[in-house]
Amino acid sequence: MPDLLLELFSEEIPARMQRRAAEDLKKLLTDALVERGFLYEGAKAFATPRRLALHIAGLPVKGKDVREERKGPRVGAPDAAVQGFLKGAGLASLDQAKIETDPKKGEFYVAVIEKPGRTTQDVLAEIIPQIVKTFPWPKSMRWGAASSEAGSLRWVRPLQSVVCTFGPETEDPEVVRFDIDGIPSGDVTHGHRFMAPGSFRVKRFDDYAPALERAKVVLDADRRKDIILHDARDLAFAQGLELVEDEGLLEEVAGLVEWPVVLMGSFDESFLAIPPEVIRTTIRANQKCFVLRDPRTDKLANKFLLTSNLIAKDGGKTIVGGNERVVRARLSDAKFFWETDQKVKLEDRLEKLKTIVFHEKLGTQYERVERIAALAKELAPIVGADPALAERAARLAKADLVTEMVGEFPELQGLMGRYYAALQGENASVAAAIEEHYKPLGPSDRVPTDPVSVAVALADKIDTLVGFWAIDEKPTGSKDPYALRRAALGVIRLVLENNLKLSLTSLLAKPFARTANAALFAEFLKAKELVEAIERSPFAPVVEHPSVSELAGIFQQRQIAEAEKLARIMHARALDLLSFFADRLKVYLRDQGARHDLIDAVFALEGQDDLLMIVRRVEALGRFLDTEDGANLLAGCRRAANILRIEEKKDGRSYSEAPDLHIVNDQGQIEEKALAVVLDGASREAAEAVQNEDFEGAMRALSRLRQPVDAFFDKVTVNAEDPALRENRLRLLNAFREATRSVADFSRIEG
Amino acid sequence: MTSEPAHMNPARSFQGLILTLQRYWAEQGCVILQPYDMEMGAGTFHPATTMRALGPKPWRAAYVQPSRRPKDGRYGENPNRLQHYYQFQVILKPNPPNLQELYVKSLEAIGIDTAVHDIRFVEDDWESPTLGAWGLGWECWCDGMEVSQFTYFQQVAGVECSPVAGELTYGLERLAMYLQGVDSIFDLNFNGLEGDQKVTYGQVFQQAEQEYSRHNFEYAxxxxxxxxxxxxxxxxxxxxxxxxxxxxxxxxxxxxxxxxxxxxxxxxxxxxxxxxxxxxxxxxxxxxxxxxxxxxxxxxxxxxxxxxxxxxx
Missing domain, CATH: 1.20.58.180 (Class II aaRS and biotin synthetases; domain 2)
Known part of the structure; x- marks a missing residue:
């Protein structure tokens, strides 16, 4: 079966886009083929800085023939109908149609339309230009003389040439002929920009890849990565050092070369006085080089590894020399930042945070720090932190945003604050909290445990969540520009992994109230600014406007009415944020492997706002259901629920009243008496255990119900003839169901 | 350029570098303009780029443009930062299909041997919010150092470029530092001569850097x-x-x-x-x-x- 080779040769494609583009090309082309009925055996896509390539193996030579029968009018139908039929079916005259007979319809015409399958080449020539013209690059451009015309071809960078061949292994494949906006398809490609700049012809994938290899191009990005990684490790090993591995950098570097050559450079040892993270970040971000570690000391070595795109005539001496110069200049800058930053204390930087807008509606970073500090102080006793330390840490947590170093390398935020805090003699917990308050950054990131860090980390995230909920900027679908899901997950993990018992409702109430007042105040300030602007302008005498003090009066009056309205809105938004937390917790628990029905069974209970208790309950429930008592009680509970559902529906009422114990005593059977007695004790005991957060105990208490419940269903007929007796038995079942609800809604449990 | 006297060698002389680039781009059909007589932050502001990038007419020009970045002044004390420096600017509209190749050859013309130097095109999209302009392109690296900016203009002054122009900007001081192998801008040999006759970049500009830094930050x-x-x-x-x-x-x-x-x-x-x-x-x-x-x-x-x-x- 024939193979397809497609290569789109262009100027340098951004490294970060290459892998995705290769996959897109494969998907778009194979999907288009399959959609047209062309199945294939295998497809693989490749990318280098200058080309996207695709190999599809095992395509048919042509598509399947299609035979279609189309029913026409009956014989002798009016001419208009006959003409319409002929035209629709593409027939010249009725002689080309068959006549068939149907007992109902009588004789009628049938056209047989036979469409021979199109050749694969034709189909490729049709779909490839379409795919290229509508390719989903994150950013694309126009270029050259052709860009004078509207609607000219767009590509990520200028597209230079296209190879497209198709044919069986045994014969010379043919060029699939098409033209994309003036670029004709062909069978000629180019090698490495500097080492093999000439062009050459290719036939099919089997000779294409080796021909590229000879022309100093490694087509497969994963192989380039492999080469870089192994050469880097070997070079490091030869110096008695270890490569500091960095998958993101490796992926990027592999997208910057067609022929990787790893070289080692070094820098002056005196630079090692700079924090290692800074050295690594500057060398990585600016130079795309790897750093090395000395395994004996576990510290950075004064060496780095660069990946060049050239087998240089001088063995790479010039390249290493040039890179060393740049690394030296960069490290000099970093050292300068490191030293000048230390001259200003973190607390003296706070003023500058007033110039950084956090969010238009949520104020500056300075205001945010004020809020976080207040909140961290409030949270401190709950998480076991010293309130003064928590407040101090929160106050300094964002100060490094205005240091030179973080200005240059935003990814070092927090870490630099920690270094500078330690250097200015802050308490160790305060310094640690400055770095850790951003954590956890994702599901796999470490959760801080120092209480001061926990207080500030919680305050930071809650302030973010409350703020954005208060201004009604919630994540929707895949859009979550402020990483609010991550913040909520952060709160959940901070609480659970530190075993913190707290009520989310009360945690969120205060910051919400503060935000509500701030929103009103901000509105006042805006209006005040406007009034002042009017007063400054030459129009002041002619424009009717309130004075600033009148404005304050208006706002004060409004405040009472507004505050009420605002309080209602904020209450609704706070509830919405709570349910967002519930959703996030479900996702978190599901990821942890908890059964979703058990989560639902617990969430169905009212007033669940203590994350730790919810999780404990789910865990206890899971363990309980694994016991025989648990399984049987669940069965009994289901049976009770079923009977109640049926009878309640039949009667159109519920039986939520407490059972009348006199009736039980006077008329009840021994089994129902037993149930009533045990139920009374067990439900009381269970409620008490829940009160003490002893969910195991609560379930143990409920499990005492198992035997009487089984006996009740065995011996007692719920639908007694006596209506009073029947009603009381239903009430008894309801009381049983209610008792189990003290731990979970058993009706939500599956299986 | 073997007939060139030694003091014109771009690897030894700052002005030699400028003259070599001018000659090279003159040979590609560019009009060689002189700097625009106004203070500006980058060579792109020159009307020969900003205005000529607009409209359908073909245009090829190259020129040196002094660039003023008041904030970048360091009182002549930082070996890498200046508030006044030179950019060499090339604009070709429409961009020829082999613009990358022409660029690489310009590097060869100033003595960068592509058999020993690692030349790379690294993604860098350009945007000038003040000019309402953007384009896609690269920073061009030589041995890990950014020596030029390469941009295909897509929009200038809020107008779609039609056709698209290719713009090259060489950071002359940085390029010269690399070619001459010096670590401070002020040590650059300006005129390529030696001994008494040698004039350094510092001799020409260091006083100006000190005075303008004072002006820009304190007294303007x-x-x-x-x-x-x-x-x-x-x-x-x-x-x-x-x-x-x-x-x-x-x-x-x-x-x-x-x-x-x-x-x-x-x-x-x-x-x-x-x-x-x-x-x-x-x-x-x-x-x-x-x-x-x-x-x-x-x-x-x-x-x-x-x-x-x-x-x-």
Whole structure:
């Protein structure tokens, strides 16, 4: 079966886009083929800085023939109908149609339309230009003389040439002929920009890849990565050092070369006085080089590894020399930042945070720090932190945003604050909290445990969540520009992994109230600014406007009415944020492997706002259901629920009243008496255990119900003839169901 | 260029580097212009780039442009930072299909041997909020050092480029430092001579760096500058309005796009000075940038109504 080779040769494609583009090309082309009925055996896509390539193996030579029968009018139908039929079916005259007979319809015409399958080449020539013209690059451009015309071809960078061949292994494949906006398809490609700049012809994938290899191009990005990684490790090993591995950098570097050559450079040892993270970040971000570690000391070595795109005539001496110069200049800058930053204390930087807008509606970073500090102080006793330390840490947590170093390398935020805090003699917990308050950054990131860090980390995230909920900027679908899901997950993990018992409702109430007042105040300030602007302008005498003090009066009056309205809105938004937390917790628990029905069974209970208790309950429930008592009680509970559902529906009422114990005593059977007695004790005991957060105990208490419940269903007929007796038995079942609800809604449990 | 005397060698002489690049691009059909006689932050502001990038007419030019970045001054003390430096700017409209190759050859012309140097094109998309311009391209690396900026203009002054122009910007000092193997800009050999006759970059510019840093950060008269900004803005608008084709005339050309654009350049530089003086708050900053952009856009629109912007006369 024939193979397809497609290569789109262009100027340098951004490294970060290459892998995705290769996959897109494969998907778009194979999907288009399959959609047209062309199945294939295998497809693989490749990318280098200058080309996207695709190999599809095992395509048919042509598509399947299609035979279609189309029913026409009956014989002798009016001419208009006959003409319409002929035209629709593409027939010249009725002689080309068959006549068939149907007992109902009588004789009628049938056209047989036979469409021979199109050749694969034709189909490729049709779909490839379409795919290229509508390719989903994150950013694309126009270029050259052709860009004078509207609607000219767009590509990520200028597209230079296209190879497209198709044919069986045994014969010379043919060029699939098409033209994309003036670029004709062909069978000629180019090698490495500097080492093999000439062009050459290719036939099919089997000779294409080796021909590229000879022309100093490694087509497969994963192989380039492999080469870089192994050469880097070997070079490091030869110096008695270890490569500091960095998958993101490796992926990027592999997208910057067609022929990787790893070289080692070094820098002056005196630079090692700079924090290692800074050295690594500057060398990585600016130079795309790897750093090395000395395994004996576990510290950075004064060496780095660069990946060049050239087998240089001088063995790479010039390249290493040039890179060393740049690394030296960069490290000099970093050292300068490191030293000048230390001259200003973190607390003296706070003023500058007033110039950084956090969010238009949520104020500056300075205001945010004020809020976080207040909140961290409030949270401190709950998480076991010293309130003064928590407040101090929160106050300094964002100060490094205005240091030179973080200005240059935003990814070092927090870490630099920690270094500078330690250097200015802050308490160790305060310094640690400055770095850790951003954590956890994702599901796999470490959760801080120092209480001061926990207080500030919680305050930071809650302030973010409350703020954005208060201004009604919630994540929707895949859009979550402020990483609010991550913040909520952060709160959940901070609480659970530190075993913190707290009520989310009360945690969120205060910051919400503060935000509500701030929103009103901000509105006042805006209006005040406007009034002042009017007063400054030459129009002041002619424009009717309130004075600033009148404005304050208006706002004060409004405040009472507004505050009420605002309080209602904020209450609704706070509830919405709570349910967002519930959703996030479900996702978190599901990821942890908890059964979703058990989560639902617990969430169905009212007033669940203590994350730790919810999780404990789910865990206890899971363990309980694994016991025989648990399984049987669940069965009994289901049976009770079923009977109640049926009878309640039949009667159109519920039986939520407490059972009348006199009736039980006077008329009840021994089994129902037993149930009533045990139920009374067990439900009381269970409620008490829940009160003490002893969910195991609560379930143990409920499990005492198992035997009487089984006996009740065995011996007692719920639908007694006596209506009073029947009603009381239903009430008894309801009381049983209610008792189990003290731990979970058993009706939500599956299986 | 073997016949070149040693003092003209781009690897030894700063001016030799400039002259070599000029000659190279002259051979590619560029008009070699001299620097624009106004203060500006980058060679892109030169009307030979900004205005000529607009409209359908082909255009090839190359020139050196002194670039003023008041904030980057370091009182002549930092070996890598200047508030006044040179850019070598090339613009080719439409970009020829082999522009990358032409660029690589220009590096070879100044003595960068591609058999021992690692030349790379690393993604870097360019955007100038003040000019209302953006393009896609790369930073060009030589042995890990960014030596040029390579951009395919997509939009300038808020107008889609049609056709697209290719723009090359060489950071001359940085390139020369690499070629000459010196670690401080001020140690660059300016004239390529040795001994008594040698003139260094520091001899030419270090005093200016000290004086202008002082001026830019400490003494520039902010009240005057705020006034100049307003004046330039008003003048730009005025010239644009006055230059509009008159409804009763047969001439459909705009008559003062270039003088108006000069005022936009001036406003932009005055803003940069005010910014360096630290008298513009973050929120104001955005609005100033926007005001300059509005001027640039209006000038671009006016240019399209001139002969250079291809209105038939």
């Amino acid at each position: 008269d902010t009240e005057m500058l705020f006034r100049h900004f307003r004046d330039a803005e008003a003048a730009c608008r005025k010239y644009l309005a006055e230059g509009e084709p008159k409804p009763d005339s047969n001439d459909s050309r705009h008559l003062m796009a270039l003088p108006a654009y000069d005022q936009a350049i001036k406003a932009s530089h005055v803003f940069n000075l005010l910014d360096a003086r630290g008298v513009i708050s973050v929120t104001e900053r955005q609005s100033y940038i926007l005001r300059v952009r509005e001027l640039a856009k209006a000038c671009g629109a006016a240019w399209l109504k001139t002969e250079g912007g291809s209105v038939a006369v």
